[in-house]
Amino acid sequence: MKKSPAHRCRDIERQAGYLQPEHCAPPPTRPSSDAMWFIRDCCGIACGVITWCLVFYAEFVVLFVMLLPAKNLLYSLINGALFSTLAFLALASHARAMCTDPGAVPKGNATKEFIESLQLKPGQVVYKCPKCCSIKPDRAHHCSVCKRCIKKMDHHCPWVNNCVGEKNQKFFVLFTMYIALISLHALVMVAFHFIFCFESDWTKCSTFSPPATVILLIFLCFEGLLFLIFTSVMFGTQVHSICTDETGIEQLKKEERRWVKRTKWMNMRVVFGHPFSIAWLSPFATPDHGKADYYQYVV
Incomplete structure (x- = not known):
């Protein structure tokens, strides 16, 4: 069965292995709230x-x-x-x-450890952005200019x-x-x-x-x-x-x-x-x- 364009754009899986976390570097430390964004x-x-x-x-x-x-x-x-x-x-x-x-999502958090820490229950899914290698929340989209997923x-x-x-x-x-x-x-x-x-x-x-x-x-x-x-x-x-x-x-x-x-x-x-x-x-x-x-x- 042919996948719809929506399925081709987003990698959706419950299994951490299907998200290819080995291709992602460890997530950077969370920036402080006082750090200026530019x-x-x-x-x-x-x-x-x-x-x-x-x-x-x-x-x-x-x-x-x-x-x-x-x-x-x-x-x-x-x-x-x-x-x-x-x-x-x-x-x-x-x-x-x-x-x-x-509301930028941290880059590179699509790691095996992070996905396992979510403790997914049966029926739950996570969304991966292949462009910034992040597990993004619902209602988040990737910006090609900012090069980040934005909530x-x-x-x-x-x-x-x-x-x-x-x-x-x-x-x-x-x-x-x-x-x-x-x-x-x-x-x-x-x-x-x-x-x-x-x-x-x-x-x-x-x-x-x-x-x-x-x-x-x-x-x-x-x-x-x-x-x-x-x-x-x-x-x-x-x-x-x-x-x-x-x-x-x-x-x-x-x-x-x-x-x-x-x-x-x-x-x-x-x-x-x-x-x-x-x-x-x-x-x-x-x-x-x-x-x-x-x-x-x-x-």
Whole structure:
């Protein structure tokens, strides 16, 4: 009987011998939780640098082109503080999403000793990834860029140079939310600035020349509109995936649901931490994912 593509992709067996554990090196020691995670991918690093440069560009235009020349000091202070705070939170969320282990499965743990330590019962199976030679948990997928199996992998995002998985999804969601907010804020301020400049002399509404001011504002408007649409869609997609407890890969592959179904609120608490607090909006607060066994690979 011919095997289906799913069976050809995954090596599934209850017997340790069929997993060819002799081809795997002993598993490395478990990294400390303080170790920084960083993917050395040229495309991802370039996208990450571009993201930071675009945010700094928006900050420059907002502060030095629109707010500092404004005559209303209160307007400048409120909008400057709000935009700078949101931009700081966006960059902090980006850094946490990029430098946080998304839930990588230890490489090379498909050894005979490790498989025997699982003490498999009749009917239980384990999944082996032949690419990184690891015994991976249910709902884990291999990322060709990270070269690791990632638990609850949603997708690999080049803009954060990392996978979006079990341990960093909160930071990715916050990143998309804050980028969407600063994009919307910038577009609103650009609209007000154009109205003000059209009603008065262009030389009085900016310290730059009128042509330079127009070019800077048009580029900011284009950037804000593009990223507002992109990040808003990503934010909505991520929230929907969290509420339904189904990752992007699982939706794409239409994988059969074999995990416990929870309420939408419980799914949100699993990703952002529980109980609900202002820490949900902070990229500096690491969510508590519970005390699940680090080596829970048996399904």
